[in-house]
Amino acid sequence: MSDKVGGVVRHSVEDKIDAAWIWDRIARALVFVGGISAILFIIAIFIFVAQQGLGFALFELDAATFFTSPAWRPTSEPEPQFGALALIAGTASVTGFAMLVAVPFSLGAAIYIGEFATGRTREVLKVLVELLAAIPSVVWGFIGLTIMNPLIIDLFDVPVGLTILNAGLILGLMAAPIMTTIAEDALKAVPEGYREAAEAMGATRWQVIRQVVLPSAKNGLVAAILLGVGRGFGETMAVLMASGHSVNLPTSPFDSVRALTATIAAELGETARGSEHYQVLFSLGILLFLVTFVINLLADILVRKGKGRRA
Amino acid sequence: MSAQDFGGFQAQPLDLQNQKNQRLFRILFLLMTVILILPVVIILMLLVSKGAPALSWAFFTENPVNGMTEGGIFPALVGTLWIVAVALIASVPLGVAAAIYLSEYASDNALTRAINLAIINLAGVPSIVHALFGVGAFVLFFGFGTSILAASLTLAVMTLPVVIVSTRESLQAVPQAFREACWSLGATRWQTIRKVVLPNSISGILTGVILEVSRTVGETAPIMFTGAAFFLPFLPQGVLDQTMAMSLHLFVVSTQVPNVPEELPFGVALVLIGMVLVLNSVSIAFRMYLRGQKKW
Numbered sequence: 001m002s003d004k005v006g007g008v009v010r011h012s013v014e015d016k017i018d019a020a021w022i023w024d025r026i027a028r029a030l031v032f033v034g035g036i037s038a039i040l041f042i043i044a045i046f047i048f049v050a051q052q053g054l055g056f057a058l059f060e061l062d063a064a065t066f067f068t069s070p071a072w073r074p075t076s077e078p079e080p081q082f083g084a085l086a087l088i089a090g091t092a093s094v095t096g097f098a099m100l101v102a103v104p105f106s107l108g109a110a111i112y113i114g115e116f117a118t119g120r121t122r123e124v125l126k127v128l129v130e131l132l133a134a135i136p137s138v139v140w141g142f143i144g145l146t147i148m149n150p151l152i153i154d155l156f157d158v159p160v161g162l163t164i165l166n167a168g169l170i171l172g173l174m175a176a177p178i179m180t181t182i183a184e185d186a187l188k189a190v191p192e193g194y195r196e197a198a199e200a201m202g203a204t205r206w207q208v209i210r211q212v213v214l215p216s217a218k219n220g221l222v223a224a225i226l227l228g229v230g231r232g233f234g235e236t237m238a239v240l241m242a243s244g245h246s247v248n249l250p251t252s253p254f255d256s257v258r259a260l261t262a263t264i265a266a267e268l269g270e271t272a273r274g275s276e277h278y279q280v281l282f283s284l285g286i287l288l289f290l291v292t293f294v295i296n297l298l299a300d301i302l303v304r305k306g307k308g309r310r311a
Numbered sequence: 312m313s314a315q316d317f318g319g320f321q322a323q324p325l326d327l328q329n330q331k332n333q334r335l336f337r338i339l340f341l342l343m344t345v346i347l348i349l350p351v352v353i354i355l356m357l358l359v360s361k362g363a364p365a366l367s368w369a370f371f372t373e374n375p376v377n378g379m380t381e382g383g384i385f386p387a388l389v390g391t392l393w394i395v396a397v398a399l400i401a402s403v404p405l406g407v408a409a410a411i412y413l414s415e416y417a418s419d420n421a422l423t424r425a426i427n428l429a430i431i432n433l434a435g436v437p438s439i440v441h442a443l444f445g446v447g448a449f450v451l452f453f454g455f456g457t458s459i460l461a462a463s464l465t466l467a468v469m470t471l472p473v474v475i476v477s478t479r480e481s482l483q484a485v486p487q488a489f490r491e492a493c494w495s496l497g498a499t500r501w502q503t504i505r506k507v508v509l510p511n512s513i514s515g516i517l518t519g520v521i522l523e524v525s526r527t528v529g530e531t532a533p534i535m536f537t538g539a540a541f542f543l544p545f546l547p548q549g550v551l552d553q554t555m556a557m558s559l560h561l562f563v564v565s566t567q568v569p570n571v572p573e574e575l576p577f578g579v580a581l582v583l584i585g586m587v588l589v590l591n592s593v594s595i596a597f598r599m600y601l602r603g604q605k606k607w
Contacts, residue, residue: 034408136529
């Protein structure tokens with residue numbers, strides 16, 4: 001389409017339909033599909049897990065027993081028992097122990113890398129943290145099984161080394177890189193002007209960190225811890241291999257426990273499709289999905305709030 | 312504590328106390344960082360020293376024999392290559408498309424926020440839940456059975472965030488002025504992306520893909536019930552076959568098989584972690600090289 005203005009033919013760019021325009025539209029539609037695919041997948045994950053487990057969780061599973069009974073005997077005859085308390089306690093104790101170890105060290109490392117280290121040291125430390133994150137969980141589990149296990153037995157003179165202590169330490173090391181990275185991002189997001197203002201008033205680096213940077217980055221740091229908790233909570237292979245995998249209400253770090261994730265991994269292969277046992281494992285999956293979803297949502301809100309306040 | 316002379320200013324005792332605190336905390340945080348990183352070094356040294364005796368040419372080229380207590384890891388290596396290749400074919404185009412949408416088209420609205428939240432959640436959902444999804448969706452609903460295809464698609468969904476996030480970063484690193492220059496010549500948005508944005512970020516995208524390969528190689532739980540077999544001394548003939556895989560093989564030889572000589576699982580672990588760390592190092596080195604090359 002074109003119109004004549006004072007003898008000059010002027011093409012209106014917006015209205016021109018040619019091959020390039022058509023390709024532009026096609027590309028736009030295709031990348032849009034890619035863009036929303038993440039949303040579609042998250043919905044699909046919930047639907048497919050719920051399809052196998054939600055009906056059982058709502059209508060056949062006794063919620064009171066599920067959350068309060070430690071008796072997990074899914075194959076006992078004639079009446080299988082589905083009490084998940086011991087599994088929840090197992091996951092909570094291992095994750096809790098991991099956080100006890102990992103939170104202080106991760107935040108300390110984030111502060112050192114973000115605020116003290118400079119130049120090459122900083123680069124090297126960041127690369128090493130990245131490599132720590134790269135070690136696959138089955139290798140961590142293997143380390144728990146073959147290296148930590150005898151070490152714990154020797155050091156503490158206990159009969160079994162596959163315990164909360166073992167799995168917790170390993171989980172702590174696994175969750176540390178993500179916490180360090182996110183926490184360092186949060187520190188980096190504090191405007192340089194804040195630091196300069198405090199330094200101009202004679203504050204030392206540590207005073208600046210403690211009284212200016214940390215309070216200002218608070219939300220991001222909490223988000224980092226939450227994501228670490230989510231990581232520990234959802235870890236499967238390492239916990240399966242290092243925690244001892246026995247149904248147990250733990251009373252000390254030297255007890256063996258069984259985690260929610262590990263239970264699914266260990267039992268799904270042995271169940272008949274559609275059986276009660278099979279369905280209850282998917283119900284555990286729904287629980288895991290919902291808890292991690294809430295954790296990630298909270299972390300996202302916190303990060304957003306931190307950014308919004310500063311802008 | 313005596314007051315010290317700092318270029319004409321009198322340092323007060325309080326300042327000196329602060330200086331001392333400063334040094335103290337600096338050392339404390341350095342120590343914490345080192346304690347966090349030290350285990351990697353120790354673990355690597357242990358794996359190398361205990362696993363190296365198992366390595367030989369035959370270890371890489373032979374089938375496991377004698378109830379998996381002897382022999383090599385050949386089928387597991389090949390299986391892992393299959394799984395990774397199929398997963399990449401599925402996830403890279405989708406992930407790059409998503410990143411292009413987020414970086415080049417999306418405005419800051421509710422949909423974009425929802426997409427970002429979904430990406431965070433895809434990365435945060437426990438791997439065993441991804442496994443349940445894979446069983447429900449790919450094995451049963453789409454009827455792929457336990458196969459390489461089902462396992463790879465499960466892993467593709469799981470590692471999609473890795474591709475999206477790293478690709479988006481490298482797209483956003485292309486200066487806005489490049490795009491504006493191209494638009495001002497009358498190019499469409501897609502022409503600009505294809506001729507200007509993608510060529511200038513392709514190497515950054517590649518480092519993200521390498522990172523994804525490394526993640527895919529190590530994942531175990533998602534493939535346990537979707538396509539990886541405990542023991543299968545044949546090579547897969549197509550994507551609908553089951554296969555062995557390195558990660559699951561490590562789990563099997565270290566927990567499920569009795570009377571395995573100690574160095575065998577260490578050898579498997581060493582090969583697995585070697586693959587992962589080499590891939591990661593290549594990705595990191597490539598990224599640093601690119602940063603040095605950048606002209607803008």
